[in-house]
Amino acid sequence: MKAETALATVSLDVLRPERLSAAGVLRADGVVELDLGAGGPVEVDAPLLPNLLADNLYLGPRPLPRVTGVLRCEREALDLLLDEPAQLDALLAVAFGLDLDLDSAAALGELAAASVLHWRLRCAWGTDRSRTCEIVDAGPAGAWRVATLTDELGGGILLAPVTTTEIWRRLSAALPAGADLGDG
Amino acid sequence: MRLVEHAALGFALQVPDAWQTTELPEGLVAGSEEMPDDLSLPPGFAVSLAGFGDGDHDAASLSEQGLLEETRWLTDLRLLDSEDTELASGLPARRTLATYRQGVSSLTLEQWHAVHRGRALVISATGPTQDYAALHDVWHAMAASLRLGDEG
Numbered sequence: 001m002k003a004e005t006a007l008a009t010v011s012l013d014v015l016r017p018e019r020l021s022a023a024g025v026l027r028a029d030g031v032v033e034l035d036l037g038a039g040g041p042v043e044v045d046a047p048l049l050p051n052l053l054a055d056n057l058y059l060g061p062r063p064l065p066r067v068t069g070v071l072r073c074e075r076e077a078l079d080l081l082l083d084e085p086a087q088l089d090a091l092l093a094v095a096f097g098l099d100l101d102l103d104s105a106a107a108l109g110e111l112a113a114a115s116v117l118h119w120r121l122r123c124a125w126g127t128d129r130s131r132t133c134e135i136v137d138a139g140p141a142g143a144w145r146v147a148t149l150t151d152e153l154g155g156g157i158l159l160a161p162v163t164t165t166e167i168w169r170r171l172s173a174a175l176p177a178g179a180d181l182g183d184g
Numbered sequence: 185m186r187l188v189e190h191a192a193l194g195f196a197l198q199v200p201d202a203w204q205t206t207e208l209p210e211g212l213v214a215g216s217e218e219m220p221d222d223l224s225l226p227p228g229f230a231v232s233l234a235g236f237g238d239g240d241h242d243a244a245s246l247s248e249q250g251l252l253e254e255t256r257w258l259t260d261l262r263l264l265d266s267e268d269t270e271l272a273s274g275l276p277a278r279r280t281l282a283t284y285r286q287g288v289s290s291l292t293l294e295q296w297h298a299v300h301r302g303r304a305l306v307i308s309a310t311g312p313t314q315d316y317a318a319l320h321d322v323w324h325a326m327a328a329s330l331r332l333g334d335e336g
Binding site: 045046047048050051054055059060061062064163164165168169170172173175177 | 289
């Protein structure tokens with residue numbers, strides 16, 4: 001393998017159903033090298049990274065969960081929701097408060113009952129630039145985007161229903177473009 | 185954006201100012217002449233309005249038939265999204281999003297299928313996946329701007 005300068009790092013973490021991590025780099029020759037664990041690193045031309053991810057993350061049509069607005073909670077509440085669905089009622093009351101409408105409670109109930117693929121893609125470059133896409137894909141129960149709030153914004157996470165179209169938008173723009181890297 | 189009309193088929197839509205348009209008997213093609221970084225295909229957007237072959241169709245069956253045909257000639261076509269939506273004047277439509285490979289490039293294909301006055305209305309947009317974040321807004325604005333006349 002040629003020694004190439006890394007323009008960006010790429011990490012794919014699968015958080016559920018089992019923890020798996022794949023680390024990689026975007027090389028200066030426009031190739032992404034990603035270690036998916038089985039059979040050694042995979043090399044893919046950068047434009048094809050979204051397709052590789054779509055294949056490995058089983059992207060496809062999902063219904064959009066019916067939720068009013070964006071839900072905010074602590075990350076621990078999401079963990080409990082996904083890992084301890086039997087405690088759903090108590091969790092919803094504590095984590096989301098009394099303002100949770102019936103549609104949102106029902107959608108979270110479907111999420112808690114579903115088998116989920118929970119993953120996070122992060123691409124980072126420069127000294128402090130990055131893009132992150134975190135998704136809880138509950139298949140027939142729809143997909144949710146998770147956004148982590150900084151301490152300045154009060155911490156915790158935002159949970160929002162997401163279409164695969166929006167996921168594709170984010171995957172297509174995950175890697176830094178020339179302008180991000182100072183070319184444009 | 186500027187308004188482009190297809191007088192014979194009786195529809196009009198807004199297209200980006202810098203895009204070229206070509207009127208064809210069965211529809212209209214609009215596209216950028218600017219080559220993408222990966223030298224795959226410049227973004228394109230086509231609207232066609234044509235008669236069916238045999239049988240009755242609705243938006244969903246047109247969409248499924250279209251995807252089935254595309255799997256035959258597009259490499260590694262993957263359906264990403266599918267939803268029932270509306271085009272101009274509340275016309276029921278099926279929107280699909282798919283991706284396929286062309287050499288070392290990834291292309292994204294977004295389509296709307298509908299039935300208008302007994303004919304198949306197909307909007308088909310293609311462009312490099314790496315530009316999809318920006319193209320999404322352009323394509324959706326173009327699709328939303330489509331106006332269908334009573335004639336044609």
